[in-house]
Amino acid sequence: xxIKQVSVFLENRSGRINEVTKILGANGINMIAFxxxxxPDFGILRMIVSDNDKAVxxxxxxxxAVSVNDVISLSIPNMPGALSKVMEILAAKGIFIEYMYAxxxxxxxxxxEIVIRPTYVDRCQVVLTExxx
Amino acid sequence: xxxxxxTKECMSRDEMTFLxxxxxxxxxxxxxxNSGFYRNKLQAAGVLxxxxxxxxxxxxxxxxxxxDLRDNYPFGMFSxxxxxxxxxxASSGTTGKPTIVGYTRRDIEMxxxxxxxxxTAMGADRNDxxxxxxxxxLFTGGLGMHYGVENLGATVIPMSTGNTEKHIRLIHDxxxxxxxxxxxxxxxxxxxxxxxxxxxxEIHLRIGAFGGEPWTENMRKEIExxxxxxxxxxxxxxxxxxxxxxxxxxxxxxxxxxxxxxxxEIIDPETTKRLPNDxxxxxxxxxxxxxxxxxxxxxxxxxxxxxxxxxxxxxxxAVRMTRILGRSDDMLIIxxxxxxxxxxxxxxxxxxxFEPQYRLVIDRVANLDTMEVQVEVRPEYYSDEMGxxxxxxxxxxxxxxxxxxxxAKIRLMEPGSLERSVGKSNRVQDNRKLQ
Ligand SMILES: [Zn+2]
Numbered sequence: 001x002x003i004k005q006v007s008v009f010l011e012n013r014s015g016r017i018n019e020v021t022k023i024l025g026a027n028g029i030n031m032i033a034f035x036x037x038x039x040p041d042f043g044i045l046r047m048i049v050s051d052n053d054k055a056v057x058x059x060x061x062x063x064x065a066v067s068v069n070d071v072i073s074l075s076i077p078n079m080p081g082a083l084s085k086v087m088e089i090l091a092a093k094g095i096f097i098e099y100m101y102a103x104x105x106x107x108x109x110x111x112x113e114i115v116i117r118p119t120y121v122d123r124c125q126v127v128l129t130e131x132x133x
Numbered sequence: 134x135x136x137x138x139x140t141k142e143c144m145s146r147d148e149m150t151f152l153x154x155x156x157x158x159x160x161x162x163x164x165x166x167n168s169g170f171y172r173n174k175l176q177a178a179g180v181l182x183x184x185x186x187x188x189x190x191x192x193x194x195x196x197x198x199x200x201d202l203r204d205n206y207p208f209g210m211f212s213x214x215x216x217x218x219x220x221x222x223a224s225s226g227t228t229g230k231p232t233i234v235g236y237t238r239r240d241i242e243m244x245x246x247x248x249x250x251x252x253t254a255m256g257a258d259r260n261d262x263x264x265x266x267x268x269x270x271l272f273t274g275g276l277g278m279h280y281g282v283e284n285l286g287a288t289v290i291p292m293s294t295g296n297t298e299k300h301i302r303l304i305h306d307x308x309x310x311x312x313x314x315x316x317x318x319x320x321x322x323x324x325x326x327x328x329x330x331x332x333x334x335e336i337h338l339r340i341g342a343f344g345g346e347p348w349t350e351n352m353r354k355e356i357e358x359x360x361x362x363x364x365x366x367x368x369x370x371x372x373x374x375x376x377x378x379x380x381x382x383x384x385x386x387x388x389x390x391x392x393x394x395x396x397x398e399i400i401d402p403e404t405t406k407r408l409p410n411d412x413x414x415x416x417x418x419x420x421x422x423x424x425x426x427x428x429x430x431x432x433x434x435x436x437x438x439x440x441x442x443x444x445x446x447x448x449x450x451a452v453r454m455t456r457i458l459g460r461s462d463d464m465l466i467i468x469x470x471x472x473x474x475x476x477x478x479x480x481x482x483x484x485x486x487f488e489p490q491y492r493l494v495i496d497r498v499a500n501l502d503t504m505e506v507q508v509e510v511r512p513e514y515y516s517d518e519m520g521x522x523x524x525x526x527x528x529x530x531x532x533x534x535x536x537x538x539x540x541a542k543i544r545l546m547e548p549g550s551l552e553r554s555v556g557k558s559n560r561v562q563d564n565r566k567l568q
Contacts, residue, residue, distance in 0.1 A: 005517060007515070007516070007517035009510070009515050009522070009545070009547060010547070011545075011546060011547050011550070037519045039519065039523070041544055041545065042522070042544075042545050044516075044517060044518075044519060044522065046517050063547065063548060063549045064547065064548070065510065065512060065515045065547060065548045066515070067515045067516055067517055069516075069517050098518055098520070099518075099519075117517065117518075
């Protein structure tokens with residue numbers, strides 16, 4: 001399933017992530033998943049949130065650089081080899097993945113949720129759908 | 134190709150050097166006997182008028198600075214008595230006192246001659262009609278250009294600044310062919326014209342004399358496209374005289390300096406050593422060879438450019454100066470290389486990914502100078518991909534390296550973290566001075 005991801009550019013200064021979570025909390029926005037990419041100078045915080053528009057508006061008001069893009073959210077069985085199977089399918093079709101991260105949803109232990117950011121989102125989704133995901 | 138004063142504009146190098154030497158000797162003798170300021174300065178430097186025999190002797194003479202003008206406010210720099218003065222201009226100083234410049238009748242004539250040479254070099258003649266939209270008043274731009282256009286024999290319409298609608302109406306109705314103003318005002322004029330629905334085919338402008346502020350080749354192209362004229366740079370500074378010290382000819386390849394009147398030198402701003410006129414970059418220094426009212430010897434302009442004394446394709450031999458690249462007061466020396474914040478700025482402005490704000494942080498780490506350039510990325514270029522952000526960073530780093538020959542560290546900043554609208558000097562933080 002294609003969903004929206006909200007990314008925030010952060011200078012490497014202490015307390016910046018805290019600022020983001022504070023703004024989201026104050027606006028009643030739930031952070032469902034996140035991952036942080038960083039280098040010595042700056043970081044990019046990517047998040048799946050409960051209300052994209054509200055999150056973007058609140059963060060921009062807080063002077064953060066925010067970008068929104070499509071990612072693929074995928075539910076896979078929580079068992080050995082499940083992720084590997086997905087990766088094999090994508091690799092066979094030449095789908096390049098920029099990055100991905102996993103998160104837990106609810107308290108069911110039967111499945112794992114992953115966020116995939118391929119170079120071409122639509123093409124990746126087609127491949128996944130064709131293969132029953 | 135026509136000249137206003139072919140003898141002087143196309144003189145051989147030998148003849149020019151001889152003339153300049155003669156005039157310099159006369160100038161030094163004149164100020165020694167007529168200016169208390171210069172008599173003291175020359176005596177302190179141990180130089181007497183007879184020590185100056187040829188133009189090469191100029192390096193024996195001390196420099197004059199803007200501070201000298203401030204210290205001798207209002208009339209201490211005058212060499213002629215007030216009875217000989219016919220005009221005073223003043224430029225607003227950033228630190229209180231204005232800078233006063235006095236002109237005798239002959240100075241005004243010489244100035245008008247220089248501007249007539251400029252306008253002729255641009256292809257203007259007595260059939261042209263010019264609107265002069267520099268400020269009339271204390272600023273030298275308006276009245277200076279006005280007298281120059283009249284001296285040429287062309288018609289002048291003294292617009293002064295402001296009142297853009299009336300200006301456009303006169304350009305249109307009077308079918309004016311020339312315009313003198315700042316390049317940014319020319320762009321504003323073109324924009325307003327467009328808004329009023331006036332097409333460039335309805336106007337007859339063919340020559341623009343633009344100066345008073347630094348501008349770029351891109352601005353030239355835009356002005357020429359929008360107004361349908363040829364845009365020429367005219368350079369000057371009020372301390373020396375005003376506009377007309379130099380100007381571009383039809384070749385548009387550097388501005389000719391009327392060096393029989395105003396003698397230029399390029400010096401190293403750090404050591405004050407004279408540099409050759411072969412395109413070597415340094416600080417521009419002027420000596421007014423023929424002024425009476427307030428002649429200046431080796432006046433440091435703090436403008437950075439280079440001089441080329443090769444003859445021009447237009448036939449003039451008068452030395453040419455390149456565009457002003459920056460101010461020597463802003464110059465930074467990093468690992469022995471001269472770097473101007475304006476160079477960094479122009480690189481940032483040329484890349485669409487960045488906001489125009491920036492900050493330079495200079496430091497010395499383990500005896501090695503470092504420069505960090507802090508910039509903000511424009512909102513539409515932020516990305517969730519690290520690779521893309523690093524590519525933006527790399528793009529600036531490489532472009533900068535090709536322009537300033539130094540590898541700077543690029544630090545991408547959050548939006549709004551760099552101050553807007555601060556002076557150039559506040560954009561530089563040199564931590565080396567603290568050590
Ligand atoms: Zn020329």
